[in-house]
Amino acid sequence: DGGITQSPKYLFRKEGQNVTLSCEQNLNHDAMYWYRQDPGQGLRLIYYSQIVNDFQKGDIAEGYSVSREKKESFPLTVTSAQKNPTAFYLCASSSGGHTEAFFGQGTRLTVV
Amino acid sequence: AQSVAQPEDQVNVAEGNPLTVKCTYSVSGNPYLFWYVQYPNRGLQFLLKYITGDNLVKGSYGFEAEFNKSQTSFHLKKPSALVSDSALYFCAVRTYSGNTPLVFGKGTRLSVIA
Numbered sequence: 298d299g300g301i302t303q304s305p306k307y308l309f310r311k312e313g314q315n316v317t318l319s320c321e322q323n324l325n326h327d328a329m330y331w332y333r334q335d336p337g338q339g340l341r342l343i344y345y346s347q348i349v350n351d352f353q354k355g356d357i358a359e360g361y362s363v364s365r366e367k368k369e370s371f372p373l374t375v376t377s378a379q380k381n382p383t384a385f386y387l388c389a390s391s392s393g394g395h396t397e398a399f400f401g402q403g404t405r406l407t408v409v
Numbered sequence: 410a411q412s413v414a415q416p417e418d419q420v421n422v423a424e425g426n427p428l429t430v431k432c433t434y435s436v437s438g439n440p441y442l443f444w445y446v447q448y449p450n451r452g453l454q455f456l457l458k459y460i461t462g463d464n465l466v467k468g469s470y471g472f473e474a475e476f477n478k479s480q481t482s483f484h485l486k487k488p489s490a491l492v493s494d495s496a497l498y499f500c501a502v503r504t505y506s507g508n509t510p511l512v513f514g515k516g517t518r519l520s521v522i523a
């Protein structure tokens with residue numbers, strides 16, 4: 298089945314820790330995106346990548362980092378610099394233009 | 410800069426009645442417009458999109474949306490609501506240029522009451 302897979306579904310982070318969220322797609326899409334969802338704030342763009350080995354900051358990139366070494370993979374690291382990381386994180390991919398983006402099932406990150 | 414506004418945080422409708430979820434957008438240039446639905450603790454599911462052509466777009470699960478260029482709106486509609494339609498709905502926009510990210514509204518929670 299073609300799709301986009303995020304793991305883990307739930308993740309707990311201690312204060313001062315870095316954690317990495319996985320996102321893999323087998324749709325052969327060039328572009329991949331990371332969004333953060335908080336109640337009442339919709340989806341806010343963290344980072345996006347339009348091609349392998351290239352990525353751009355979104356609206357709320359501070360405290361996050363990404364890599365795009367393979368077309369299929371776009372992991373997101375939440376660093377200790379992110380002061381309020383508790384949120385629902387969504388990864389998406391698309392082939393751009395008029396095509397819709399496909400979303401993973403999300404990772405819920407909680408600071409303990 | 411692109412932006413999307415969903416003016417209603419919550420919409421309540423009785424089962425069997427028509428529903429409308431509102432969306433207005435602001436872009437420079439021609440827009441691609443999308444509607445997504447989200448169920449609790451899940452990712453977003455694509456419902457429908459407007460690219461060009463006919464202003465009335467039909468999508469999944471009996472939903473449709475009407476593009477109105479003069480009012481810069483793309484309201485989501487369904488003739489007869491179901492309890493199972495209760496969810497969070499997002500409108501999104503992208504301009505014609507390249508593979509830029511979708512810009513989303515803040516979402517509207519739809520509650521269909523039996």
